[in-house]
Amino acid sequence: MNQINQVAIVGATHGNEFTGGYLLKKFEQFPHLIRRTSYETQTLLANPEAFKVGRRYIDKDLNRCFLSQDLQNSTLSSYEDIRAKAINQILGPKDNPQVDVILDLHSTTANMGLSIIIGNKNPFCLQLSAYLSAINPLVKVCLTQTDQASYLLRSLCQCGLVIEVGPVAQGVLNADLFLKTENLIYTILDYLEAYNQNRISETYDALTIYQDIGSIDYPRNNLGEIQAMIHPQLQFRDYEPLHPGDPIFLSLSGQEITYQGESIVYPVFINEAAYYEKGIAMRLTQKQQLSNISKLI
């Protein structure tokens, strides 16, 4: 990345994730908070209709609408498809975007703390992520699989970050997480300013990431109905090691179901409300230490 000229802060991509939506309202009311001298910052309330009614989406999940072929497909005309195309015009187009950095603000019912989710190993993103996790132990960095990442809003530019905070219920503001997310945004904006002004003194060589490797669904019956819950011992244990044989579900009838994998994994998005309909009880990651990341720059 040469110079950062345009930064977009996006909120309410999911209308019932209030942290991002209300942070945007704050920034629109007090624009000096996100103003820096060396680049422009814009805010974008991604799904205003869903935010108004406090639902994740109106017709379909907006954050699955950004595949290139879907953005170009004029027959897709749900509310979210239309919004995706509008957002692609404001921030994109996807292959040649107007913005250099996207911060897409999300929240989760899982205990993800302050998570940064990236979709590629863009050297600048890795340096920024390493900096954030170095100065704040609450920050964890997830790397999504490429095929997943390509339909997400953040895929509109090379340095698109999701900030995923939790645990917080859908449809509520949690002041503590609101303030932590706000501070994380200022830290990022300050880093971008320092980068533009050649004031980044330290580059990082190593970064711990949680590499997404797949997901596990709830046990279901023939009708697709859930037959088990996240085990109490796993609830809120995002980013902690899960060993083969550890309990992961408790069936409605009271039986423990254990993890049948062959090696240690690190679950995230454990018991995320919005993922019930997607067939995801948790996502599994591998904890990896990336090294020599400063050489990528």
Added chain:
Amino acid sequence: MNQINQVAIVGATHGNEFTGGYLLKKFEQFPHLIRRTSYETQTLLANPEAFKVGRRYIDKDLNRCFLSQDLQNSTLSSYEDIRAKAINQILGPKDNPQVDVILDLHSTTANMGLSIIIGNKNPFCLQLSAYLSAINPLVKVCLTQTDQASYLLRSLCQCGLVIEVGPVAQGVLNADLFLKTENLIYTILDYLEAYNQNRISETYDALTIYQDIGSIDYPRNNLGEIQAMIHPQLQFRDYEPLHPGDPIFLSLSGQEITYQGESIVYPVFINEAAYYEKGIAMRLTQKQQLSNISKLI
């Protein structure tokens, strides 16, 4: 109350409160769990369409549809109005119900632990509530204002209890709260059995209740938009004393807003997701010690 002949366990009155809905599914699969010898127990999934789509309601809040005049008003024809009339036929009619006891299972994003909410000082209900709070310190008993109580599903019979558990996000199953709710139901069913069989050895003379006295809304602007969040010091502090001058909100701009009442109150339903649209940031209660309740029997 003479003899208990009919008990109804109701779940998913709100479709995104999964604890009750999935407990019903369990009871329907294993009916012996709720079978007792001296009375009949039936289960009722109150709002099946809302439960299917994981939303509180389809058209309007079902748990506000049970006013006598509304049940008799044939022009009210929303999905929930129709469901309310059907439920009134199954459990009611309201002035002469077929069931003696209703257990209506709810959950909340507020930290209400295991709350029993009653709508009147029915002597039998008070004894049952006193028993439950005596044997389990997690159980708290709330008494709703009469005008509020009359539109609720539980108002179909004199001994209608809401079991309100939290904190749990909408649209998720929390195994720990699921198990606690399940055990509380068995305790109640066993008490009813013992009552019928004249095996209640101890009557209680005193009961601590939290008497609902009103609510506070979020600070809003002229457009009705929320301008402040529950203060971090108040979040999850349901049933704890709130003193005049204590902080209750933190505005988006960072200012503390304090409680302006003149005496100590005990807030409940703090930051309940479903109450944002109802203009309720929390409900206020007074903690009261009822005495001589055994003389009411």
